[in-house]
Amino acid sequence: MASVALLCVSLSSCVNSGKRVDMNMQEAATHADGMLDAVLNAIQPEVQWAHGPTTTGSCDVSRRRTVMTIVSAGRRGSFLGVVDRYWRKSGYRIKAINNSTEVPAIYAQTKDGFGVSLVIGGKGQAFFEVDSPCVKESEVAESTTKPNGPAYEDVYPLPRPNVHSDFWSAEAT
Numbered sequence: 001m002a003s004v005a006l007l008c009v010s011l012s013s014c015v016n017s018g019k020r021v022d023m024n025m026q027e028a029a030t031h032a033d034g035m036l037d038a039v040l041n042a043i044q045p046e047v048q049w050a051h052g053p054t055t056t057g058s059c060d061v062s063r064r065r066t067v068m069t070i071v072s073a074g075r076r077g078s079f080l081g082v083v084d085r086y087w088r089k090s091g092y093r094i095k096a097i098n099n100s101t102e103v104p105a106i107y108a109q110t111k112d113g114f115g116v117s118l119v120i121g122g123k124g125q126a127f128f129e130v131d132s133p134c135v136k137e138s139e140v141a142e143s144t145t146k147p148n149g150p151a152y153e154d155v156y157p158l159p160r161p162n163v164h165s166d167f168w169s170a171e172a173t
Contacts, residue, residue: 021133025061025140028132031142032063035130040087048149048163059134067126074171076104083118103155125161
């Protein structure tokens with residue numbers, strides 16, 4: 001078992017199962033952007049979002065998107081449901097769902113080892129994150145996907161959600 005773990009570390013591009021992921025950090029970041037674009041496009045009515053920070057580890061990269069549309073307490077279950085159905089339809093394995101009213105969340109994994117999550121935090125702000133498996137080290141450029149609202153460049157942390165939606169911000173009846 002230790003030799004498998006050592007082999008995985010030395011290859012610098014394998015998933016927990018030992019399956020090789022043949023891409024570098026930039027390719028993984030671009031792949032993550034595509035996954036984030038797709039799930040945000042699946043949410044109707046549309047929500048406004050901004051980029052969260054990109055982070056890199058020794059062999060992984062994470063991309064984030066923060067929803068700037070207020071998701072009311074009465075609509076959070078619907079929001080999670082839309083994302084859950086989209087991820088399942090896309091072949092993602094749902095690893096955990098937190099149905100708490102405090103911090104509802106859903107965690108999934110793609111067949112190629114990318115971890116995806118949606119966490120709804122304070123004031124109904126939704127946070128999407130995609131974490132790559134271990135990939136080859138490389139430089140990582142900022143995302144080229146333009147946010148569908150203010151970019152909030154060089155602003156961190158991002159402001160609380162501040163966009164009203166007749167649907168997502170309304171209390172469910």
